[in-house]
Amino acid sequence: RVADIGNDGDMDIVGANWSGPYQPIETWENKSSARTLRIPITVHAAGHQRADKPVEVEIDFKQLLRRSGKEFTFNEKSMRLTEVDTADNIINSSVRFQFDRAQQCDAKGTLTFIAGGKTPADSARIFHLYLGVADKVRMEPLVSITDGVHHRDQESFKIEAQNATYYYHKQGAGFASIFDKDGNDWLGYRPGGGPAGEYRGIPNMGYPEGYCHPGKTVSNSRIISAGPVKVSILSESNDGKMKCVWDIFPAHARLTVLKMRTP
Numbered sequence: 001r002v003a004d005i006g007n008d009g010d011m012d013i014v015g016a017n018w019s020g021p022y023q024p025i026e027t028w029e030n031k032s033s034a035r036t037l038r039i040p041i042t043v044h045a046a047g048h049q050r051a052d053k054p055v056e057v058e059i060d061f062k063q064l065l066r067r068s069g070k071e072f073t074f075n076e077k078s079m080r081l082t083e084v085d086t087a088d089n090i091i092n093s094s095v096r097f098q099f100d101r102a103q104q105c106d107a108k109g110t111l112t113f114i115a116g117g118k119t120p121a122d123s124a125r126i127f128h129l130y131l132g133v134a135d136k137v138r139m140e141p142l143v144s145i146t147d148g149v150h151h152r153d154q155e156s157f158k159i160e161a162q163n164a165t166y167y168y169h170k171q172g173a174g175f176a177s178i179f180d181k182d183g184n185d186w187l188g189y190r191p192g193g194g195p196a197g198e199y200r201g202i203p204n205m206g207y208p209e210g211y212c213h214p215g216k217t218v219s220n221s222r223i224i225s226a227g228p229v230k231v232s233i234l235s236e237s238n239d240g241k242m243k244c245v246w247d248i249f250p251a252h253a254r255l256t257v258l259k260m261r262t263p
Contacts, residue, residue, distance in 0.1 A: 242260055
């Protein structure tokens with residue numbers, strides 16, 4: 001998942017969290033505009049049928065532009081993502097995406113977008129990322145986050161996705177509730193009640209310290225990315241022994257444990 005230039009001079013990219021091997025990438029100059037560049041991204045289904053699958057690609061635009069030999073100033077506000085077929089016919093002229101910059105780096109980061117609909121197991125899909133597009137397209141968010149919501153006795157993040165509404169305790173570093181579209185709470189945490197209340201929550205992986213457990217007060221959490229296709233929350237324990245990131249997509253959430261007191 002790192003954009004790079006191969007020894008043969010071609011631009012290669014390891015793209016997508018469900019991609020196959022390195023995918024060829026090129027920087028292209030539009031004949032009608034010397035200030036528009038195109039980066040093709042090919043994504044493989046890797047042997048499994050996919051449905052509305054999020055794709056994540058780490059890209060170093062500065063490196064790509066330097067190797068292209070073109071005079072170009074990177075501006076993330078001028079980005080546009082389209083999907084095309086093998087004959088370069090446009091399938092979707094405006095694919096929802098977001099670009100999250102890497103720390104202390106203006107032109108390097110993670111491009112996240114949704115490969116909408118079904119992708120057959122043996123197929124590949126082609127997306128074109130344009131830089132230098134003048135007209136900006138407004139993208140309605142598929143996931144959003146609200147800070148400072150009080151839920152089950154603790155200040156929380158409220159995350160609204162396509163199939164659920166999540167409540168994440170900021171000090172507890174865990175989900176207290178996940179409501180489906182019918183209003184059913186699939187977790188049911190509440191203060192008191194033992195197994196019927198205070199023992200509930202997700203992920204509950206820090207006994208006896210209380211890491212990642214709603215209702216606890218041994219951690220702190222902050223938003224590190226906010227939509228329109230992914231919300232990310234970083235949580236760290238006050239003693240410095242636990243660190244994790246939750247990524248919430250339109251239809252699922254992913255936990256990455258970065259640090260824990262034991263293996």
